[in-house]
Amino acid sequence: MTGFTELSGKAAPLDQANIDTDQIIPKQFLTGVTRSGYGKHLFHDWRYLDLHEQELNPEFTLTQEKHKGANVLLSRENFGCGSSREHAPWALADFGFGCIIATSLADIFYSNCINNQLLPIALSSNIMDDLFEHVASNPDVIFHIDLPNQTVKVGESSYKFEIAQHHKQNMIKGLDAIGQTLDFNKSISAFEKKRAAWL
């Protein structure tokens, strides 16, 4: 996996709280056995007027011309809540998003994003108001995400975001998390020797 350091691009505004993973990718698309091809089903119920994905819903943010090509997604509280389906970040990334900025993100979804090089950023609700405002006044405004410096820059404004150091390093270096853990094989074996006999 390649690393993530910086990202620049337009932002699409989904100004709504509690967007769950059932909305991001509904259950009928979870029957795959690979990680690819979920982008066309992203936000299926909102994005398409029909079940067969022939007719786009012109009202939906992501189908509007002015938000075409956005690689940053803005949302509100509790983004990615509900089901643990990793198909949600797979669909977002496959569609073209590289970064999700929201007031808060659900725990499992957050980990799933990190494991897929999709940068999750939580910012305060006041800052989110500012970011939505930037896009409302100019849909073409460019967001600059700088992971090493932990900043989101848009126009003249710059906002600092928090991220755990291990998440940051894994994102930047694109490390194989399993390979890293396997380096602790000795410790794992030692732990296993101490486990209770009934386990």
Added chain:
Amino acid sequence: MAQTLYDKVWNAHIVEQLGEDTLLYIDRHLIHEVTTPQAFAGLNENNRKVRRPDLTFGTMDHSISTRSLALDACGPQNKLQLQTLADNCAAHNIQLYPVGHKNQGIVHVIGPQLGLIHPGMTVVCGDSHTATHGAFGALAFGIGTSQVEHVLATQTLKQSKAKSMQIEVAGKLPIGVTAKDIILAIIGKIGHAGATGYVIEYCGEAISDLSMEQRMTICNMSIEAGAKAGLISPDQKTIDYLKDKDFAPSNAYWNDAVSYWQSLTSDADAIFDTVVTLQAKDIQPQITWGTNPGQVIGINQAIPSPDDFDDPIEKESAVKALKYMGLEAGQTWDNVNISHVFIGSCTNSRIEDLRAAAKVAASGKVKSHITAIVVPGSVAVKEQAEKEALDVIFKAAGFEWRLPGCSMCLGMNDDVLQPGDRCASTSNRNFEGRQGRGSRTHLVSPEMAVAAALTGSFADSRQFGE
């Protein structure tokens, strides 16, 4: 230093402390067809093996038919996924309980039923309702597919420790109010994201009074408040439940295991980051009115107005939810007509749920225009229910009696609602489109779901039965 139950289980599983991160050992890994194919593919691509197939157990539940035992009953895609699970389990020596096996069922129903979950264990599964197993005092949480792959390969996970929240449900629960009502009332109080970043420990008289199955209903929905996990300290009921289960500790180790389990309580002076208290006597049978489980009220309350919410985001959510749900502010529940009833899911499909539902079902008939299905949580639950002739009661009342699986909780099979259908459901999520595009879900207890089937709209289940 005084420790919480969460601290104790956490500390007992530290393999390595890596800065602010902890490498935790995983005692039990439950797997199913939907969130594992890509994990096994990842292992195979990297020539990695499953480290502990003996600690890993699989079942088929999410995408199977509840009408037929055939793997292709729900189409070639579902069949491919189910077959892929069977192939992966065979290739990696993992015990699988496929469709047709006596141990098959919903992953969170069969785990406890087989005695696979012990107090103090760490338990993971690629499913957000893994918190169910916290009812045993096990630290159990849902993970994504990349993490499933990580656990398969290493039997560990890197985790940051969550904050701790104690939720006390004080006093005695009113008669006819259920575990489902308790957890919905809790989510209503703290909100759909109220416990994000926390592990909850439930305590208090009303929780201690619950059976193990009822405690599973409570812990199951911890994720609907955003919590990482939900725990209940083990007690004599936990020990009695586990005794003689297939995978409980053998006689040789039983006493050692029990004395360890008895140490798994939060110390009296342990400090929680947040404490929430509810009075059990105030809890009424609950129904969700909106599109997340936090949008919930009692059966005796009218549908709220967006103006009832001060927070602009909640107000906006209420406007959207009422529109989607086709409800009006001030409407009373006896004016909300339903088309479907679903009794099942990892929240409410155990034998005690079916007994409680059957008791109400025995007092009437399902309205003729309503489709009502009962989906037992496992083969064992189904067989026990049939032994007690509960299926006879359900069928006589007009319910369909189905085969075990996740079914209409998420509709990955053909148990799917149509646009505009309105369902009284014992499941755990009332998200837009959860049970089918454009469908409307109201989360309730099994008793309330049956009461709705018999009346055609929502009614207080306490008026039915005995």
